[in-house]
Amino acid sequence: MSIDTETEMTVRDALALALDQAMAADDRVLLMGEDLADQAGGVSGVTAGLSTKYGADRVLDTPISEAAIAGAAIGAALEGMLVVPEIMIMDFIGIAIDQIVNHAAKLRFMSGGRTTCPITVRTAVFGGLGSGATHSQSLEAWFMHIPGLKVIVPSTPRDAKGLLTAAIFDPDPCVFIETVLTYGARGLVPDDPSFSLPLGEADVKRPGKDATVVTYGRGVFDALTAADQLAGEGIDVEVLDLRTLVPLDTDKIIESVGKTKRAVVAHSATTFAGPGAEVAATIAEALFGELLAPVQRVGAAFTPIPSAQGLEAATLPSASSIADAVRRTLEGSHG
């Protein structure tokens, strides 16, 4: 297989490919978490087949003990292993957060660089499935707030493969946030096993000139749908996929909004004190006086996420709520 070729696959397959290729390339790579090993192969099937291929010593099934999963990953990483612990559903990360925040994020700094913690915590947002308030949250803002962590939220299969590969081999602790609702999204992924993407580089998923939607993860798909709708109204939307929230690609944000002069920030996390607040402040600091409209924010309502379909849909952002926000930036304006 030529390394210039690409194969179409789902996000789920792209994540599995990244794990498989990393384990094949480097025997320091270990996976650990609940239900990862075959026959379960992960609650969403991402790790299916890996324990059979690489052995139960490298794909470790754990008890339902999130603090121990994170702590054990950290301990092994201190010895040079490249550990990929999984917290099955992001809402469960509260049990593990002490280890992630007080150890993984800080051990390099607190030891003056004598110990390092290159773990990649894989976790998944289950929002949009009606599971209710404890199985639906997008909690990335918690981790953006902690110096020492990198925070990654892929959208497309290509990005999922490239960013997960980068995270596993990155020397710093990464929180890698997957979105269950987009596991089935399809796209082309390079066949080159070494394909990875730099952390900290946003990507223009659709160029446009009238307004920028700054988003990531599931929001990218909704923003692209919204952009298609708005194109029919003669509105040309640029969609900027942040891909990593830390490091945050402020240069690309400023470059894009500096061009369109209008911005919407969209994500599944709670709007209030959400990642979009940081993006909006970044835009305001750099482009005050150049904007043609206030920055609009679209995110989850400030309420526990409800279970009933209609209520949940009203709580979470959508293509239409993003489109509405873009229209608001253009109201009464002929810029």
Added chain:
Amino acid sequence: MSMSTLDPKASPDQQQQMLEVMVLAKACDERLRKGIATGEFLTVYWPSRGQEAIAAGFAASLRSDDRLVTTYRGLHDLIGKGVSLVEILGEMLGRQAGACRGKGGTMHIADPSVGLMVSTGIVGAGIPVGVGLALAARAQKSDRVVAVSFGDGATNTGSFHEGANLAATWQLPLVLVCQNNGYAEMTPTVDTMHVEHIADRAAGYNMPGVTVDGNDPVEVYGALATAVNRARAGGGPTLVECVTYRFFGHFFGDQMTYIPPEELEAAKAADPVPRFADRLVEDGVITRARAEEIEERGRQRVEDALVEVLASPAPALDELDRDVYATSEGH
């Protein structure tokens, strides 16, 4: 018997080594408290005075490449594992000479070159980390073992129970060492749990659990040696409860109003450090002159280290941006 199997009966050399560790830890504690009390230097400090016999057990039972995870009350453990006094005192006083160039502080001293991998400021949180260190030892096909040191209060955390269960389930080369000093921060241990002995908790994980006199280094060493041998031979983890006492409260400056004075006086009267020196003299392991020499040498080593530390500059402000990420520049 392989080179790495320990005789659980401490040899005369090991007994003398343990006395040296205890004396050094005591001298270091005393000099630190004197310096803080007189305003000679500033630091925050969680004294381990009274618990030195347990650190002596680490010194005699762990190899240099074995790992230790300890806590903020870890001065004695750091000394027992072989971290240099300059690195310890330098870190506590916020100097460049410190183990972590002043960025970690008293609670967070690490020196992986001697196997001191983490000191944690979070009660109970070292145990899961120890599980991972032990997992790596196995994955890397090393016969090194991992000891985790923690207090009685830690055994009431979820981290302890999650970590103990995982270590037992995976039969990892881990020794869980509880330094039961009678108080969880400022609350008597007996008011915080319904078991008589913390070692009883091991039964819940089907691992051996033993309770020893944590003020007797020979007894501590015997229990640790047995546990280390078991771990190194692939026999899985052990919980060793060392019953001890904390002479100076939770933190330096603690008024200890919650401790009955007669209890404290009785504990101090049975100070394990001079008691062990006397015992070695009585048993003919060392002479009285040698015991005095060890004590004087301990004090002198602390003074020498302190001179070097106080001559070391404070960390430069550019340290703020270093080591946050591997690239050093933050984001």
